Structure formats: structure tokens, C-alpha cells
Amino acid sequence: MSHRILLADDEVNSLKVISASLRDHQFDVATATSGEEAFSRFQTEHFDLVISDYLMPGINGEKLLEKVKTRSPETPFILLTAYGTIELAVNAMRKGAYTYLTKPVNVDLLESVVRDALGSREPRIDDETPGRHQFLNIIGRSKPMQEVFSLVRRVSKTDANVLILGESGTGKEMVARAIHYTSLRSNNPFIPIDCTTIPAELMESELFGYERGAFTGAMERKIGLIEMAQGGTVFLDEIGDLDYALEKKLLRFLQEKEIRRIGSKENIEVDVRVIAATNRNIEEEVKTGNFRADLYYRLNVITVRMPPLRERKDDILPIANHFLRTLCKKNKKQICGLESDVVQTLKEYDWPGNVRELENLIERAMILCPYDRINLECLPKKLRTLQEKERFDSEELNLPQMEKQIIRKALDKTAWNQSQAATLLGISRKQLRTKMKNLKLLQG
Ligand SMILES: Nc1ncnc2c1ncn2[C@@H]1O[C@H](COP(=O)(O)OP(=O)(O)OP(=O)(O)O)[C@@H](O)[C@H]1O
Numbered sequence: 496m497s498h499r500i501l502l503a504d505d506e507v508n509s510l511k512v513i514s515a516s517l518r519d520h521q522f523d524v525a526t527a528t529s530g531e532e533a534f535s536r537f538q539t540e541h542f543d544l545v546i547s548d549y550l551m552p553g554i555n556g557e558k559l560l561e562k563v564k565t566r567s568p569e570t571p572f573i574l575l576t577a578y579g580t581i582e583l584a585v586n587a588m589r590k591g592a593y594t595y596l597t598k599p600v601n602v603d604l605l606e607s608v609v610r611d612a613l614g615s616r617e618p619r620i621d622d623e624t625p626g627r628h629q630f631l632n633i634i635g636r637s638k639p640m641q642e643v644f645s646l647v648r649r650v651s652k653t654d655a656n657v658l659i660l661g662e663s664g665t666g667k668e669m670v671a672r673a674i675h676y677t678s679l680r681s682n683n684p685f686i687p688i689d690c691t692t693i694p695a696e697l698m699e700s701e702l703f704g705y706e707r708g709a710f711t712g713a714m715e716r717k718i719g720l721i722e723m724a725q726g727g728t729v730f731l732d733e734i735g736d737l738d739y740a741l742e743k744k745l746l747r748f749l750q751e752k753e754i755r756r757i758g759s760k761e762n763i764e765v766d767v768r769v770i771a772a773t774n775r776n777i778e779e780e781v782k783t784g785n786f787r788a789d790l791y792y793r794l795n796v797i798t799v800r801m802p803p804l805r806e807r808k809d810d811i812l813p814i815a816n817h818f819l820r821t822l823c824k825k826n827k828k829q830i831c832g833l834e835s836d837v838v839q840t841l842k843e844y845d846w847p848g849n850v851r852e853l854e855n856l857i858e859r860a861m862i863l864c865p866y867d868r869i870n871l872e873c874l875p876k877k878l879r880t881l882q883e884k885e886r887f888d889s890e891e892l893n894l895p896q897m898e899k900q901i902i903r904k905a906l907d908k909t910a911w912n913q914s915q916a917a918t919l920l921g922i923s924r925k926q927l928r929t930k931m932k933n934l935k936l937l938q939g
């Protein structure tokens with residue numbers, strides 16, 4: 496049975512073209528020339544998906560979206576928008592639109608987006624497998640990560656610039672790659688550019704390239720990274736560290752969609768999507784004038800906020816197990832697992848270095864640990880003491896028990912030499928012997 500689509504647009508030509516193309520692909524299409532007409536049909540008939548123009552007199556696309564979502568939140572909704580109203584459409588995405596497409600609509604693109612949108616609401620066979628908690632190779636079963644996945648799915652179908660914010664090690668680069676590789680640009684290059692590792696004086700020529708003879712030492716023409724990404728995506732990592740002088744040039748490229756190699760008079764059109772990331776508080780930097788506001792707004796059409804690991808503790812174990820499995824294979828170990836007190840410790844720790852820290856910890860423990868299962872001894876000291884402190888806190892406040900533990904520690908330290916242990920404890924040997932007798936403290 497074919498899917499039923501409701502298509503609303505006040506421009507009759509556009510309505511004709513789009514509906515004909517969808518019908519060619521075996522969809523059952525009903526059309527409406529206004530938001531009012533579309534909604535009255537929606538109330539009485541069944542539709543699997545709605546496509547609507549944004550700008551319509553009366554009930555516009557956004558209002559129609561709200562009405563449809565109130566009645567049937569599950570129904571995917573695609574907005575069509577003319578170039579000047581992209582920002583509005585992006586805003587509407589926050590109200591639950593599946594995605595937006597710019598007009599004139601590329602009908603092949605529309606068909607693929609429609610199929611994705613319809614597929615997204617059908618229960619998948621692998622729903623109960625671990626795949627459900629994974630997006631490409633990003634693991635995340637927690638609610639905040641599920642929200643990130645859903646946003647990534649939606650933005651990857653658009654060409655909007657994306658700004659990824661989050662602490663170091665939260666997976667910003669992974670998300671940037673996921674957006675690119677699930678987008679229509681996936682067959683073209685993904686070019687990561689780390690603004691912290693390229694020296695400021697080289698950055699401009701790296702980004703924009705140069706012509707032969709543009710400056711002393713420019714022996715050959717060099718194609719810049721942005722031009723190399725033609726048709727694909729550039730990932731500007733640590734954008735907060737970009738030199739202020741370059742911000743203006745970058746802004747020009749974002750506004751005009753063209754670049755000029757250094758030493759050239761010719762502009763080159765580039766079709767490149769920009770994904771930027773930073774672990775700095777960029778909103779604050781904009782306020783204090785450290786980062787250009789106009790550039791910030793261009794980059795930040797859609798924001799993806801990566802939650803720190805301590806705010807999604809449900810993800811700690813699945814991610815730890817994932818690293819364990821991969822590293823286990825790599826290190827050719829037979830059995831790999833975590834002792835239960837290790838599991839507990841990992842959950843309690845607050846992970847300032849986020850997923851990267853967890854990854855390093857598992858790798859280190861795997862190398863150090865002589866056992867099949869990683870135990871507490873193989874964790875770094877700061878995590879071990881966390882567990883010991885916990886144990887101490889949860890112990891009943893029983894003085895003889897405590898005393899017994901402390902005396903045993905002193906004796907262990909001195910190989911049960913009573914004189915030395917007594918000195919360590921600050922009591923006489925006789926006092927120690929009495930205490931040992933009363934506490935029934937025996938060697939072994
Ligand atoms: N959800 C996740 N599932 C599996 N691996 C992850 C996940 N998040 C991050 N990682 C891994 O953790 C490491 C850090 O991720 P990534 O480089 O994407 O973070 P980042 O936010 O860009 O960090 P930084 O600010 O330090 O550059 C990588 O090795 C990545 O593979």
C-alpha cells in the first residue's frame with residue numbers, strides 16, 4: 496500500500512511539479528492550495544506525511560505545523576522555504592518539523608527525504624538490539640544523547656551550518672562526522688581543520704589557498720582547504736581559537752559562498768557546508784567582544800550541545816563496554832570485563848575529561864591489568880581513592896572496628912613488627928599488645 500502525502504502550497508505551479516514527481520515515485524498525493532484547506536483535510540483523512548510551503552497567506556507553514564503536531568505528533572512534516580526565509584524554517588524545525596528544503600525544490604532530494612521521514616516512524620527490526628543506542632559509531636542510550644541523535648538526523652538532511660558546543664572529549668568531532676556522512680554530501684570530502692594546530696600566520700593560506708608568486712616562497716599555486724571540500728563539508732574545530740583578523744575573511748566566505756585565493760583577483764564559487772565546534776563558552780566571548788557576533792550567527796544556524804558525561808551517567812557503562820570490546824580484540828585478550836566495584840566507581844566518578852578520559856582509562860587498565868576482568872587496582876589512584884573514601888563513609892561509625900582496621904594497617908606496614916607498629920601509631924608496645932588482645936587481632 497502506498498503512503499499518503501498531503502502537500503500544501505499556494506503556488507499552483509510548484510504544487511503541480513512536486514505532486515507529479517511524488518506520484519511518479521508511487522506516492523499517493525493530495526494537494527491543498529492553502530493552510531486552511533490542508534488542515535481541514537488533515538482532520539478528516541489519514542495522511543502519513545505532510546509537506547508544506549512556509550509562506551502562505553492565512554495559516555502559514557509554521558502554523559500548519561503546530562496544528563498538525565498537536566493533533567498527530569507522530570506525523571512527519573517537511574517545510575519548503577524560499578531562500579530568504581531559511582532562518583524562519585530552521586526555527587520551525589524546533590517545533591518538530593522533520594526538516595526543511597529550499598525552493599525551487601530539487602525533486603530527487605525531496606524523494607529521498609520523504610523516504611527517510613517515512614522510514615523514521617516505522618518500527619525497525621533491529622529496535623531491540625544495541626544498535627538502537629548507537630548512531631553510526633556514537634554510543635548513547637541516555638535521553639540527552641538520544642536527543643542529540645534525533646537532532647543530527649534532522650540537520651543532516653539540510654545544508655544549514657551547525658555549531659557544536661561541548662566540553663573537551665564529549666564527542667564533538669564524532670558528531671560532525673556523523674552529520675556529514677549521513678548527509679547528501681557524504682560522497683564528497685569531509686575536511687577537518689583544527690584552528691589551534693595551524694599557526695595563525697599560515698591559517699589564511701591553508702583555508703583559502705594562494706596563487707603562484709602571491710608572496711615570497713609561493714612557488715606553486717596552492718588550493719586551500721575550503722576549496723578542496725567542494726561539494727562536501729569543512730569542520731572548523733576549536734573555532735573559538737581562530738585569529739580575529741581571519742574571522743572577517745571567514746564571514747565573507749559564509750555570506751557570499753565564494754572565496755579568493757591569496758594573490759588572485761578572481762572569486763571562486765564554493766558549495767561547502769560548514770560545521771564548527773568549540774569547547775569555549777562562545778556566547779560569552781561574543782558578549783565580551785572576543786568573537787564577532789555576525790560570524791557567530793552565520794555559524795550558529797543550528798546548535799548541537801554535547802552533554803558532559805557526568806550528566807548522562809547511563810552512557811558510562813555502554814561506552815566502557817564498547818571500548819573494552821574493541822581494545823580486547825586489539826590486545827588479543829581472551830576475556831574482558833569489569834569487576835563490580837569498578838563498575839560502581841566508573842559510575843560515581845565525574846569525568847572532567849569526558850568520553851576521551853574514559854577511553855584512556857580503559858586502555859590503560861587493559862594494559863596494566865593482569866586479570867581477565869579489570870579490578871580496582873588497575874584504575875588510576877584518583878578513582879581508587881574515590882571508592883575507598885566511599886567505603887569509609889558508608890561504614891558504620893564503630894570505633895573498635897575502626898581502631899582494629901588502623902592497627903591492622905600499621906602492622907601490615909611493618910611486617911607485624913609490634914615495636915615499629917606501636918611507634919607508627921604513637922602508642923607504647925604494651926598498649927598495642929593490650930589492644931590487639933582486646934580486639935582479637937591476629938596475624939593473617
Ligand atoms: N558517544 C561516544 N561513543 C563512542 N565513542 C565516543 C563517544 N564520544 C566520544 N567518543 C570517543 O572519545 C574520543 C573523543 O571524541 P571527540 O574527539 O569526538 O571529542 P571532542 O569533543 O572533539 O573532544 P576535544 O574537545 O578534546 O577535541 C574519541 O576517541 C571518540 O572516538
Ligand SMILES: [Mg+2]
Nearest residue numbers: 664667668732
Ligand atoms: Mg575535537
